[in-house]
Amino acid sequence: MGASRRDHLVETALKLFCRDGYQATGIDKILAEAGCAKMTLYNHFKSKDELILAALHRRDEQFRNAFMRAIERQAGTPRERLSAIFDVLQAWFEAPDFSGCMFINASAEFGDPDDPIHAAAAEHKRLILGYFRQLAAAAAAADPDQLAEGLMLLMEGAIVMRHVAGQADAARRARASAQVLIDQALS
Amino acid sequence: MGASRRDHLVETALKLFCRDGYQATGIDKILAEAGCAKMTLYNHFKSKDELILAALHRRDEQFRNAFMRAIERQAGTPRERLSAIFDVLQAWFEAPDFSGCMFINASAEFGDPDDPIHAAAAEHKRLILGYFRQLAAAAAAADPDQLAEGLMLLMEGAIVMRHVAGQADAARRARASAQVLIDQALS
């Protein structure tokens, strides 16, 4: 039961951090929502920051898994998968409780690049970029790195325009620009 | 002297909010840095949130002014100005104390779209996009809206990759992708 209690805490914290932010979510709110005692939390985590790190780590695994799986389910050829990125992104944007990227938000609240929380966010973005590089290489792009980076910028930009400016169809618009980059790189 | 006291408070708050974040910056820290009494602040602003709004409003004006001026100083023709966006962006990224976009960060901390602070951030992004539309139209792009949105996504994505992932040359890389979009739209 020990591991599942810890898991339950991480899941609950993840949901609240995502919805309300990190500093705005108090320990007590997490405990009340999870139905846990305070000492249960502090037996599993040294501090709130460690709980945040655990939540980000879980989110990274969940997101990358679901993201890659959805892209590969959506399209078969490497070339189609490059534009499928933005179809999957659009589906995410249409969630009614969309509240931005947890890693961008974490970097905003923990601005120091040396903060382990900021570093975890950086690592997440690096892993996504690495996946795009794999896709671009598999599609035999002229310059896989440049294409991957271009698509990455469009994706992050779309997340920002969806969250900050409320552009509900940001990913659909991004797809049009992505197609230009893809066509140019695979001509 | 009243207006200048208020101005000084806004400037000081702006600097601290930018460096340390909004919730992490306490009223007392702002007052100490500005050398002001607490009642001076609360005579000019109803609450901390109003001070944040005033700081964001000032930042919006300062940033858009400097940004547009720098682009127009850097390049003469409309077409050149479209790619000059990313030269100016790169110069911003190279500031040693770069700490991301205050409006993206504000949206992260104040996630509710109905929050006036979040709304101010949305408005800022809309104004920047509007400026890009002007540039794209002046350059006689085939579809000015699509080009402007593509460049906007690349810019916001570059800001994210610079701040979150620490990519110091994010704008330079974005410029390469931007050139593809520009060339395609002005062919």
Place this chain on the structure above:
DNA sequence: TCGTATATAGACAGATCGGTCTGTCTTGTC
């Protein structure tokens, strides 16, 4: 010179925060 407005310093209230500690209860195992 005398008010008036605005500045100052700083105590204070009320709430909330992260984190520690005590003591009780449940659960699984031998």
Place this chain on the structure above:
DNA sequence: GACAAGACAGACCGATCTGTCTATATACGA
């Protein structure tokens, strides 16, 4: 049935937060 591990509830601590209040000092205009 006895024991140990771990979860429970919740008091408690010191620090910090926003915002209010009082009392004093200073500058300016009639």
